[in-house]
Amino acid sequence: MAATGGCVVFSTVVRSSQLTPSPNFKLNPSQRRFAVSSESQFATTVRTDTKRTTSFRENGIFKDKHKEEAIERVTENKQKNPYLLELERNESEENRSRKNLKDYFDESKNLIRSDGGRGPPRWFSPLYCGSRLDDSPLLLYLPGIDGVGLGLIMHHQSLGKIFDLWCLHIPVKDRTSFTGLVKLVEQTVRSENYRSPNRPIYLLGESLGACLALAVAARNPDIDVVLILANPGTSFEKSRLQPLIPLLEIIPLQYQLSLSYMLSSMTGDPLRMAMDKVVKGLPLQQTAEGLSKDAFAMSSYVDVLANILPKETLLWKLEMLKSASAFANSRLHAVKAQTLLLTSGRDQLLPSEDEGKRLLHALRKCEIRRFNDNGHYLFLEDGVDLVSVIKGASFYRRGKCHDYVSDYIPPAPSEVKKMWESNRLFMLTTSPVMLSTLEDGKIVKGFAGIPSEGPVLFIGYHMLLGTELVPMVMNLLLERNILMRGVAHPMMFTRKKEGKLPELSSFDSYRIMGAAPVSGTNLYKLLSSKAHVLLYPGGLREACHRKGEQYKLIWPEQSEFVRMASRFGAKIIPFGVVGEDDFGEVVFDYDDQMKIPFLRDLIKELSEEADTVRSGLNSEVNQDIHSPVILPKFPGRFYYYFGKPIETEGRMHELRDKDKAHELYLQVKSEVEKCIAFLQDKRESDPYRNILARLAYQSTHGFDSEVPTFEL
Structure with a gap:
């Protein structure tokens, strides 16, 4: 099966449910199972959780009930795309309902007041999590030394859509030891595993909670546990917290200094947050007012933090963190669970960056995501989307193994908008021209010729380094509300060993947008789900072509995708793209690099780090992993032409014949070549092929205006 060389890809299945946040936070014992612990006693009550489901609909992320309003707004402002307006509307709804740091302190104060800081540790689930998916996995949140259990408050809504979320609350005056907490969590894990043996259990812990998660995983290697660890407390011996213990015991003033220090770690870097808001386009006056309000609230935050961590409790928690660190470190070798490490580059409490590197090699199944500009309290900072991190790392699953089709969660409006904004300059520079073909053979501008209903299989030419992908999939999404899923090279998903290839995190955005490893199984599942699927028969070989091979189709001889498409009656859409020769020229290719010994060794080393795609096929379509050297040119323009859809419905028996299948394969290849030739002419x-002509046009018509092109 062919692979893409590296692409941004999308799915066609999207959720349409909405959440209604509760204005107040409450414990909800009638709807959640509670585990209660003391040093000598453990008890569990039965949960009577009502089943909550979420409906799905295909082809798009935008809700029908808002489209008319979006179109009306476009009438008033014709320079804006209706789907961009819809993105902004949905993102605005998300932002209005999103909690913040102030909510963390307010609700912590209410929670402490409600239980008087007394009682044993127990689980709760936020009421405003909303409806979730069927068979959602259980996520147990294990807090840091604050113990309140509200550390995920900014993520409750998004997590509640895809997880059954329970949070551990440790009352202020509780003195359950670390081993007691381990037994509590362990009992809950075993109980829930017995109740749903095929459902994974996620343990999400930060600092102290991360030690707790590691300890439980080490003691229960036979249970399907997934660990998400944020700034683990396993580095306590090297941290700035350890010296506080003797000082707190003898100097009362040091307690207030400690709280102020911890608070500054929670509120992040004010200057960086202000700059982020300016970059996002918020007015300077609004940004200044927001910072003033934050500064004014700091004094009240210190008072609440003093209630969360009075001196005796802070001492107890620091001593517990010390023992927890030793306990977890002594059992790292026994941890078999799949683990995702989240480390902050500006953690003022723990040396998390260095600890992440150590744990990455100490744990068996471990990946890491680094947040270089964030502090210790990662989940209480703006700009961190925990669900996006989990999805991007392909860590979300509802069964024993991750399934790139059934476990895929479509991108949220904020994720799509982020992708659009991060590529906006490139799309402005390329100013893509999109053409498609109607059923009667008429060529039209835009995507009117693309079928709304799947399954649809896009087969085309892979331009140099896959540069055609972002404009194509983003414009198809924004103009037709169709999400395209692509099958991509395995190096974007797994590694056989660590080495010099880019970190897997560099491909997270592709996975968020629906990329799946190239395989017959994944293509089968995608087509059976009626997806719009993108497949490049030329794969990496075509995307990293040699000098003089631009617009040359380098396809294998096998008609591998034809019979799969006919099995589901998929429409095959051949397409061509031109414009790479207007942006760059290959000056140092694979053949040149293989003549130099150290580069030849590097290419071999890189290729050994990732799985191969076409083992056993001829060398003409195989490609070692490398990057050609490209000489940039004065930017031209990208042109896309989607040919007339080729029907395969009702031809399954006919195309079982290898000769008939190969005949259709050659037809598709010929159509792709015709599309390329048409665009070149x-x-x-x-x-407006030249960028200067386009800039001159946009300077008078607006930079969001569509630049004209040739007559059809």
């Missing part, structure tokens, strides 16, 4: 008459 027509672009010669485009008065």
